[in-house]
Amino acid sequence: MPGFADSFWSSDYAAGLGVLFGKLQQGAQENRQVLTIARMRAEAEELYGSRLSDIAPATDRLSGGFSQDDGATVRKAYDGMRSEMQDAARSHQRIAQNIRDLVVNPFSRWCDAHESRLQDSQDDLQARIKVHDRQAETIKKLRSNYFNKCRLLEDLEEENKLGFQDPETSPKNPAIPEIKVQEEERAEIEEEVYEIGDEIYQPEQLKKILSQMLTTIKMGEHKVAILGTYQNVSSGSEIVEYLQRHMNSSSVSYSERIGQDLVSNGFLRLVGNVGSVFANSSRMHYQWRPKAFQMGGLPEKKPLNRTFSMPSTGSEAGDSPTAFGSVGEYLSNWNNRNPDETPRQRLQREVTEADNKYKAGVRRLDELRCDLEEAIFLHLQFLERCEFDRLKAIKTVILDFSGTIGNVIPSLQSTVDKMLLFQETIQPQGDLRYLLETYRTGSFVPRVVVYENYYNKANEQTFGVDLEARARADKKRVPVIVTTILTYLDHHYPDLEGDEARRGVWLVDVPLAQTHKLRARVNDGKTFSAEILGEFDVPTVASLLKLYLLELPDSLVSSHVYEIIRTIYNNPTADGSEASRVAVLQQTLSQLRLTNIATLDACMNHFTRLIDLTSADEEYTTSLASQLAPCILRPRTETSLTLEEKHAYKLVRDLFAHKDPIFSALKRMSTVNHSSSVKGNRGRAISTDESNRKALMEERNRQLLEKANANRGRATSPAPSPRGHRRDRSSGGPETRFPIQTSPTTATDRARGGFGNINSIAKTNRSSLDVPSHDADAINGSSEPVKPAVDSPTTSEKRDSLHGRTKFVGGRRVPAEPTPEESRGITLEDAPMDNL
Template structure:
């Protein structure tokens, strides 16, 4: 079955939506020119037919000469000639009628279709252009909001640090304030604190009568007190002023200390007479605000002012940072909603323009049919032309024209471009689910498989449990409007756990569609970008060069290179599809459709170019995963008892040392895994220009391949020695054989000194490597199957370093009393999982249950609890 492409999934560009739209509408603009060319041709043909018909009619009306046929009645020759002229007139009339039919049946419908198509194309392009401009403007606003948010956070953090310093100074200020309050004012024999002297002055101003006094030149003074009244009040109310002399001394102290001043005379002497007038100075109202304040008071006042002014700045800066955060979050949400609306509008316009482009081509097809039909009434000479046009008409296929245009000008499938809100402190997983990297989401959910995947699969499985197999398969193959999927996406895209209660509110096809959208919006495909080239290499090998078991074993080995969360998510998803496909043939239409839909979603390259559009290996890989699920995943899901025993003993005594060694080993394995993946991705299959049994030619090819590993052959065939090396490359590795040597870059190798300790460390290293996506490699084969001497020496050094990295772990394990693993144990393909309770489990693929690794049988625990929502 040939895959049918459509506009809605063929003209998308990941970084700029306008790229694919521009390519498509430029191509559609070409359709306008094509319509004009067809119309111009029909018009010219009508003009020619009209001119030709008129000329034929005029020719038939030419009179015979008087000295010719008109000289007599004539014989059979004259009558024959007149018939010939009449036939010429009939032919002219037929051509005139042909011109009229062309104008009515061909030209007029084409003109109407051309004008309507041009208007629709312009309106659609203008509307999408406006949407794209608004979207680009919002992207700029989000970037500005993000920069402003980061700047505000930086300023708030700096002010907060300054506030910490100021708070320490505030403590010092409090200490100095307490010392300042101990200052006293001495009047006579009595001492006053600041608070007491202020109350004392208030009583004096309240109880001593004041008056207004007018002085020449100086003017009128308010609130003036006489020296007599002040001395009298001091005698009555001050314990140290029992006599008038003592009262005058206290009044003099008030004047000397700056509390009173003499009015209307020079000097600063206090006299207890009614002609001496005094007025209170500002110091008597506030000791700290006077000009006579001590230097300590002045310095402390500046410090108080600084702290007081900085405290609002800190709150204001943090408030501005929070406001910038809210503005940034709001801008991202607004941009995301605009993007969703834009994608919906783009899909609607793409579907609409696909139909209209199809209608345009069909209109041209109908015009050509009518064009051919108009010649059916012409004489036999034009009938042949009409038949030829009918042949051309039959050869025209509008659907194929659409497919050709898509294959020639497409820019890529639908891959949404998600712009995440990233909190300065908490990342992006707390606020959204879609578009968040799988590893970050796993850390947030505390599970390898995201909640949305497990809940969607659980909802679908429970929802169609009573359906027929045909209806179950329709859930995954039915097209769902993007707006409906976006509605569910918006409901669950809050970073919280996805619950079955929310999912049950929607149709199962929408739940399946939102899971598909989740995989699409991942920043990296589920099978990772790095796996694209190795899988392409694997499926580009001639099926005759290796059997199915070898290919499936290679696929199983490749799956060990992907991260743990990706692997478990893939396992859960493919297991669900495998259950649906159990009752159908491997070549059934359902498997074909499901692999075409999800093959590119699960595996695609990082750099998207037009060269990968025709790659079939993603669909072939997904078909193998679904059809041969048990063969591919069984070894990766079975836990080795030997490794389980080693890991259990490693948690007993010397656990700290073992954990430290394990972390070191895992770090080494992770680094080696990266290099191994690069070596696998760089493998290329080179083929020979022609197969020749001549031994001399093969020897030349071998020598050339030994000198240059990048020998490129022209034709698709490959020499026998290359095919043999490729088969050896994907040979399944047997861990029970100590003398097995494998040239495959995706298979582990054995150590030369295979003793008891080496067996333990090798097995554990292999199992741990499987968990971390590590594959030990001996070397990459050249096209002739040979490895250069320098590369072999580097490999041996590299393997030696790796063995040294495992020595720490070997030392920790040698005391545990473990022995070599049984030959029946699936050591190499073991995948183990560690839970927080320190128990080790494996996962049953059929039931998705975690099986504890213990000496005795324990009850099975569900892989994920449906009720813990």
């Protein structure tokens, strides 16, 4: 059964958690209802006992009667009924007190603590989500600023190319008026559009807005100690009030964003405090700059001549806001450290600064996202325990409530039996399952915000980057992170004790914080080695691969074919056989990109070898497929229907069971497609051996020269003259698009057995467990000839001859270099991606 940690996720994190906390708050109300029943039953029992105790005094007030007949039997019956009424009154009063002591008081305290735990978790998660969302909004602004700077730089470079003289090579002479005019025009072009809030305004539109603001918003003087008195000052709360009333601002935070943009564009400035932050506060004062009055077309209110009480030293410039305004201008221009730089140098510097800020912001957002996901995991596990404890507490409360009545009044045994039956019917585990099956919002699929380089480089980040883009950056068909992790695990399986421990590597519940710690070490997109993996345990390394596949923008088996795979398993083929289903899966998987196919083949090869060599049973295979299903196939959008579907699990089971026929057919399809594309794009075959090209060209030229000299002294032959050297197809067919030896061609080639003898594995079974690394394919024998598609009478002889000639290097069997005739065909090698 899935838990809270796998069930209440959403793309914005808040929606799934909102559903969960709604159900938990409903549980808190259920606690109060149970508590109300117990409290009112205690009050009713106490009232009933009080009324029963009033019977005897009421009869005693009647004179005569049974008080005259001391020895009559009727008197004894009367006394018995009277005493029973007194005993019943005391019993009901005792029941009321027991209910209060054993149920109401302790359960009331527990309910208060439970609600406090829920509220603390909700407040903590909401605060973390708000910080994450604010950083995400900041990233959008930084990305927009970075892209705008890059566009301006490109426009300037295009202007320099079309100009008569390159401004960068022209002498820097600030006295030439033409250069000043060009810089002023460029400044005007840059300031042509203003971004205020989420809107972009032209100068005419902004002029109307500023004119209305300057005439509507209350302005006055603001005196600052030592600095003096400032004119044309408005408080932050007054500006926000105007924005909400006249500019349809939806919230205070959005109004503060608009005010901040007015400060950034030079229309406002903060006075009396350090910095330039805009806030909705009556204590924060902002002065309208001359630029605002110029843009709004209104005259600026000049300060009046006044005599200040503070002493002066012969000049009142210290109290003049104009003087301090010039100081502010000086401080604002202090960052311009290169006043003599050209416009292109300035833009280049601004692009670099914007890029660095954007990168830092993305890294900060990624850290916040990881911290948020770790906190959500911990809180979800804690809340699941809280909800389970609540259900058990209610079960205990009903049992105690029944006991307080049953222990005092045996005559109410039938009622007690029914109440005991009610509490027996409560099943906390079943109720928890019902909550998960009914209200779960989605499984854990992290959404990574990737740094987008303007020039489409993918060397700054590893996780969250598109699989093919990552492979292009690594110049491999399978990303280096996948091959490195699989190779590392193959080398460290023998170090574990027993097959049970080796199989359990992929099923261990590794804390997300530990996986994120390793992720942070290898997420720079540049350095990744087995030494870093060696600092962590083997289950953490396996968890890193699962996290990498989960954070891909699209699943390994693309979501584009999800509906097709759903149709395959919902509507079986006509004959319903496995062979027909495997054939359809082959055609479906052939639609994937070659990088996805190669990566999927490498992963399936690793898992099938692990299953075979550890003699895994059906239970382990089922658990492993369930763990890998979301990593292999995910729908484009997860809904309540897709949460209950098992198509991804069934696909993984079919890949386990029919890996060899599926991927053998995919290799043949990719080879045919690649060969046809090569023939269609090029007029001759591709030569793969260029080591002696210079010698061959010299020999060819020499032979042509000899033929020309021999033909000079004789008549022209009626036969057609040679038109040049014909270049035949070179040996060694086009390389395939699979990077590594992903699997043996037949199932019988895989050796079965355990990991008990490490030395024997290193000599005999290492080739069946190792995933060849990206830089050692030629040494460990990962590239083997594949059987040609068309059989010929000499096919078996060529194959035997190839397998017959071998040599041993470093204790390993390495095939000898084939002759040109034997090297024709298809070879699987981890080649650079130069043809992409």
